Amino acid sequence: MKTVVIGLLGSVMDNKGKGVKRWDAWRPTVGIFMQEDLIVDRLELLHDRRDERLANNIGADIETVSPGSEVKLTEINFTDAWDFEHVYSTLLDFAENYPFKPQEERYLLHITTGSHVAQICWFLLCEANYIPAQILQTSPTRGERCAAGNHQIIDLDLSKYDLINSRFRNQHLEGTEFLKSGIATRNRAFNELIQQVEKVAIRSTAPILITGPTGAGKSQLAKRIYELKRKRSLIEGEFVAVNCATIRGDGAMSALFGHTRGAFTGAQHARQGLLSKANRGLLFLDEIGELGLDEQAMLLHAIEEKQFYPVGSDTPQASDFQLIAGTNRDLHTQVQRGEFREDLLTRINLWSYRLPGLKDRREDIEPNLDYELQQAEIQHGHKVSLNKAARQRFLDFALSPEATWRGNFRDLNAAIQRMSTLADGGRITEQNVNDEIGRLKRHWQPRSQTHGPEANIDLADYIPEAELQEIDLLDQWQLLKIIDVCSQCRSLSDAGRLLFNRSRTRKRSTNDSHRLRQMLAKFNLSFEELTDRKSV
Known part of the structure; x- marks a missing residue:
């Protein structure tokens, strides 16, 4: 040659x-x-x-x-x-x-x-x-x-240089460990996921979608991504986080995009929205599936054009932010129902990562236990530890099928907080562990337990576990009764007449079917789905 x-x-x-x-x-x-x-x-x-x-x-x-x-x-x-x-x-x-x-x-x-x-x-x-x-x-x-x-x-081709290649590997390992908060996780799939997230966080400014059940660590990962980018001087603005479930309704537009003075009744002063606050920073929208369609349209425009209109303003406002979206819902299903914009999902789905729940990462329970103990020490200001027998007792239970970890890492964090608070001198004993195990078992009891005819109904068969955790106990009891009645009726009208047997007599015109359909829609259910399950 x-x-x-x-x-x-x-x-x-x-x-x-x-x-x-x-x-x-x-x-x-x-x-x-x-x-x-x-x-x-x-x-x-x-x-x-x-x-x-x-x-x-x-x-x-x-x-x-x-x-x-x-x-x-x-x-x-x-x-x-x-x-x-x-x-x-x-x-x-x-x-x-x-x-x-x-x-x-x-x-x-x-x-x-x-x-x-x-x-x-x-x-x-x-x-x-x-x-x-x-x-x-x-x-x-x-x-x-x-x-x-x-x-x-x-x-x-820098990969041919041993020293440079070694430094690249070390930098990636350092970034990966940072995203995991220094926790020596053992789950291979999770570690591979975080390694890719580290590369994307460093190399891309495109939106990131983080899915997974409640308590899987979506918020914490988003914050660590921001801190890693800030550490590498890739971002200089603020980290702005909001749970979209808390801003649903009329105030959502104003919260996200801000408003001008006099934009609506009560708007005595102009307000800076969250998108403005996140300029040159990172905006984390948790539970993005809770946003209304109008807010979704405005958000899509803001992502693509880097500008938006505050409520009541004809002048666009610029904001160059990076978006991380979180959800425990299936956004594709919401698109099919007309509840989420397909174009927005396409835009935020370039980098999509599903965080597994704790029950799917049982090998990571022990290193996360050590991490939570360290955090408890910082919070309490003194040493917190488990004696040998107590540690083994807790791990045996935590790794067993009895431990469902419905709340994922939030349940683990709460368990350590309770035990460390009740432990004398910061030394968690086997008795402290046994008490906590009993408390967790009661917390994880099937939520469908009741004394009525609906006792054999398990709400988990109708509603995803992550969504079930967000429903108040009172609403769960009411939903159990609704499911029980619907399963016994031939039509939506028959079920409505039974459920609204008192209030319907006080109305000049009744539309029991519509009222019942609205109640079921609140939980993403339909009468047809309930009757289909009954026939299976």
Whole structure:
């Protein structure tokens, strides 16, 4: 395979020495051909028309020191050698028109000569593979008068450099550990997920969607992503977090986008919205599926255009924020129901990660136990620990099928907080653990337990576990009765008449079907779904 060097004539560096004295001076282009361990078959030497004489002289000297090497001179015209756009375009034109044959020839791009602008442009073209070459760097010999000088060949594939590659790996490991709060997690799938999140957090500003059950750690991961980006100087604004379930209704628009004075009754002062507050920072919208369709449309516009309209304003306001969205709902199902905009889901779903619940990461319970103990120490201001028997008792229970961990890491955190608070001297005993196990078992009892005919109904068969945890106990009891009645009736009207048997007599016109359908829709259920389950 032939070796071809591509480079620019150095109008200053290659023009050293007069007469025979030129052979005592280091001239970068000529010096390439004086290297004992570098054989060059052809030189593609680019030069300005004003330096044609120098180019011919350099070509003649190269023929003297390396008679077997071919020198091809190519004239290029830099109207301004310090104009970056012009120089880059000129060199790009050369690269795009040059007949590269990488299967037959090895290319070295000499970047020592030419202006600093040209050297940068050479590097960028090589790094982008417009020029399929390795970098050739030459330098004079220190302390000696040597016309040959030194040379170094640099491959831009950094993975080939052990030290650099090792530092890259260490940086990724450091970033991954940071996202995991230093917890030595053992679940392989979770660790691989976090490793990819680390790469995306560093390399992308696109929206990220984090899904998973309540308590799986979505909020904590979003905060750590922000802190990692801030640590790497990739972001400089604030971390703004909001649970969208808390801003549903008329105030959602104002909370997100702000409003002007007098925009509506009671708006005595202008208000800055959350999107404005997150400018040049990170906005975390937890439970994004709770937003109304109007808010979703405005949010999509803000993500794509980096601007939005505060309520009551005709003037757009700019905000360059990165979005992380969290949800425990199935947004694709919400799209099918018309409850979530498909275009918004497409926009925020470029990077989507589902965090598994604690029951699906049981091997990570022990390291998270140690982490929670450390956090308890910080909170209480003294040492908190489990004796050997207590630790084993807790882990045996935590890893058993009895432990459902419905609240995921929130349940684990609450358990450690309770035990550490009740433990004398911060030493958690086996008795403390047994008491906590009893408390957790009672907390995790099936929520459908009741003394009526609906005792055999399990709400978990109708409502996803993550959503069930968000429903008040009173509403659960009411829902059990509704399901029991619907399962015994042939139609929605019959069920409505039974359930509203008192209030319907006080109304001039009744629409029991509509009232019942609305109640079921509150829990994302329908009469048809309930009757279908009954027939299975």
